[in-house]
Amino acid sequence: MSASADKRPRIRWGRVRAGRLVLELLVVLLCLAWLSPFYLLLVNTFKTMPEISASPVALPQSLRLDAYAKAWKEAHLGDYYKNSLAIASVSVVLSVGVSSLAAYAFSRMRFLGKQALFFFLLAGVMLPLQVVLVPLYRLMSGLDLLSSYRGMIALYVAFTIPFGVFILTGFFKTVPVEIEEAALIDGCSRFQAYWKVALPLAAPGLVTMTILEFVWFWNEYLVALTFIQEEAMRTVMLGVMVMANTFQLDFSKLTAGIVISVVPPIIVYIFFQKYLIRGLTAGALK
Amino acid sequence: MSVVHPHRGRTRRQRQEMRTAYLFLLPALLVYLVFVFWPVVQSIYYGFFEWSGLGKEMTFVGLRNYVEMFTTDAVFLQSLGNSLISTLVLAVVPTALGLGFAALFSSLRGGGVYRSVIFLPYLVAMVAVGTIWSWIYNPRIDAPGILLQAVGLQGWMHDWLGDKATALAAALVPGVWRFTGFAIVIFYAAIQSIPVDLFEAARVDGASGWQSFWKITLPLVRQAMIIVVVWMTMDALKLFDLIFTLTRGNPNHATEMIATWMFANTFRHYKMGYGAAMSVVLFLIILGFSIIYIRWATRGEEEA
Numbered sequence: 001m002s003a004s005a006d007k008r009p010r011i012r013w014g015r016v017r018a019g020r021l022v023l024e025l026l027v028v029l030l031c032l033a034w035l036s037p038f039y040l041l042l043v044n045t046f047k048t049m050p051e052i053s054a055s056p057v058a059l060p061q062s063l064r065l066d067a068y069a070k071a072w073k074e075a076h077l078g079d080y081y082k083n084s085l086a087i088a089s090v091s092v093v094l095s096v097g098v099s100s101l102a103a104y105a106f107s108r109m110r111f112l113g114k115q116a117l118f119f120f121l122l123a124g125v126m127l128p129l130q131v132v133l134v135p136l137y138r139l140m141s142g143l144d145l146l147s148s149y150r151g152m153i154a155l156y157v158a159f160t161i162p163f164g165v166f167i168l169t170g171f172f173k174t175v176p177v178e179i180e181e182a183a184l185i186d187g188c189s190r191f192q193a194y195w196k197v198a199l200p201l202a203a204p205g206l207v208t209m210t211i212l213e214f215v216w217f218w219n220e221y222l223v224a225l226t227f228i229q230e231e232a233m234r235t236v237m238l239g240v241m242v243m244a245n246t247f248q249l250d251f252s253k254l255t256a257g258i259v260i261s262v263v264p265p266i267i268v269y270i271f272f273q274k275y276l277i278r279g280l281t282a283g284a285l286k
Numbered sequence: 287m288s289v290v291h292p293h294r295g296r297t298r299r300q301r302q303e304m305r306t307a308y309l310f311l312l313p314a315l316l317v318y319l320v321f322v323f324w325p326v327v328q329s330i331y332y333g334f335f336e337w338s339g340l341g342k343e344m345t346f347v348g349l350r351n352y353v354e355m356f357t358t359d360a361v362f363l364q365s366l367g368n369s370l371i372s373t374l375v376l377a378v379v380p381t382a383l384g385l386g387f388a389a390l391f392s393s394l395r396g397g398g399v400y401r402s403v404i405f406l407p408y409l410v411a412m413v414a415v416g417t418i419w420s421w422i423y424n425p426r427i428d429a430p431g432i433l434l435q436a437v438g439l440q441g442w443m444h445d446w447l448g449d450k451a452t453a454l455a456a457a458l459v460p461g462v463w464r465f466t467g468f469a470i471v472i473f474y475a476a477i478q479s480i481p482v483d484l485f486e487a488a489r490v491d492g493a494s495g496w497q498s499f500w501k502i503t504l505p506l507v508r509q510a511m512i513i514v515v516v517w518m519t520m521d522a523l524k525l526f527d528l529i530f531t532l533t534r535g536n537p538n539h540a541t542e543m544i545a546t547w548m549f550a551n552t553f554r555h556y557k558m559g560y561g562a563a564m565s566v567v568l569f570l571i572i573l574g575f576s577i578i579y580i581r582w583a584t585r586g587e588e589e590a
Binding site for chain 1 (some may be wrong): 306308314315323325326328329332390395397400409411412413414422427463468472485498499503526527545548549552558561564565572573576
């Protein structure tokens with residue numbers, strides 16, 4: 001499915017123009033209803049507690065932003081942002097790198113046990129994280145990797161390898177091999193062919209994986225909850241959990257904190273919509 | 287590269303390519319073996335032991351953990367039932383809504399914008415979704431109550447999350463809200479890839495909107511539907527974040543899931559062996575669903 005799919009309307013519901021207008025109105029209402037939790041969330045960040053008690057749905061009396069400042073400071077969101085950004089971005093780079101190396105081998109080279117190895121890795125896609133929690137907890141505490149960037153990154157990379165290899169193998173298969181073959185004949189090593197030719201040609205696929213994995217890592221919770229115990233090492237999602245307890249009597253701070261926590265994925269969606277959608281649909285097209 | 291002995295040179299090149307291939311695979315395989323494969327093996331092993339996880343003392347108990355789960359642990363049986371109900375709801379409702387919305391939106395100008403609106407909750411972490419909704423349901427806010435009052439149904443006002451009878455349904459609403467975002471993206475893309483000519487030809491032949499939907503859209507999004515149902519099923523069976531932030535399994539385990547009960551046993555009650563056994567059961571359930579789905583997906587291909 002190409003991104004430039006024909007955008008003309010598909011089914012024409014109803015033959016009467018007026019009927020179609022009513023339909024469009026209903027769709028707009030549906031969308032407003034769908035957005036209403038976000039409305040409630042946003043509007044209460046600007047209110048004082050008495051205002052919220054009076055009416056959670058009313059518009060705020062003024063656009064006061066101090067709940068954001070307070071939530072940011074009191075819940076240490078600055079530190080958690082730094083942790084989340086560091087863990088997510090390094091994990092993404094390593095995961096895409098390691099997955100693309102393996103995907104390159106699967107899509108370009110012939111070797112013994114290729115199919116078996118591919119299915120062995122692919123099986124990880126359906127594995128629930130819960131199955132590995134107990135042994136990994138033991139391993140990570142043994143290696144002194146609890147509450148550490150290195151530990152979290154290692155786990156995130158490992159858990160995304162199955163999906164990454166699967167999707168990137170598909171992407172490499174759509175990249176023509178002729179240029180690489182020419183490069184190999186010209187005396188390039190396999191690694192140079194991968195690094196200088198295949199990777200740049202597969203760039204859209206790499207960006208897609210990068211975007212998708214960044215949002216996953218940013219939103220990830222179970223692994224962070226299990227393997228991060230030191231307060232200073234918490235990710236933003238653990239921060240959300242903490243705020244749900246500490247701010248339970250101050251709704252404006254709680255809502256402001258939640259809004260702050262969802263900003264990065266929204267920004268990513270705004271700027272990389274095409275790639276994110278392509279990543280999500282990639283599996284469905286094969 | 288000069289090839290003096292064609293035959294020998296070729297095999298040597300093949301052997302060299304194999305070596306290079308394994309080098310390319312090495313980092314991925316190594317990380318996967320250490321942090322995924324080996325722990326799975328260990329989990330299966332731990333499942334046969336009684337072990338607090340604190341000390342080195344492990345007692346071999348054979349299948350007792352599994353027997354206990356299915357005979358004396360009433361909460362586990364309840365969580366199993368809750369997980370299966372939730373999976374049914376979260377696999378069916380978002381799929382139906384996502385497909386319906388996508389079919390509707392793809393017939394409108396600006397359909398992509400509407401799709402983005404429905405997609406938006408999927409960008410929000412499940413933890414944040416759970417926190418947002420726990421606040422929406424909070425009796426001091428009670429957004430559903432405000433809505434009911436507005437339409438004159440005060441009598442229906444209710445502590446949805448606090449009542450055992452309604453807690454599970456109420457907890458699944460945010461899940462449907464979020465998962466539909468995933469479903470609509472897949473279905474919208476799938477419908478966009480159907481040639482417009484098909485719909486136009488059907489219209490010329492006098493087909494109604496409904497007929498076009500059943501005869502053209504539905505058969506041609508089958509692949510997408512399989513993907514959506516599989517993903518939703520997997521995510522629903524593993525459901526943890528939402529429940530952990532929304533209800534913690536309360537009231538009285540009415541919203542307990544396999545994943546939350548496993549977590550509580552492992553890290554709150556320090557029954558690591560028991561928790562490991564429970565995770566193995568979860569894995570087997572997912573494996574079972576996978577086999578059913580693979581059959582569903584391949585059977586259609588044989589027919590086609």
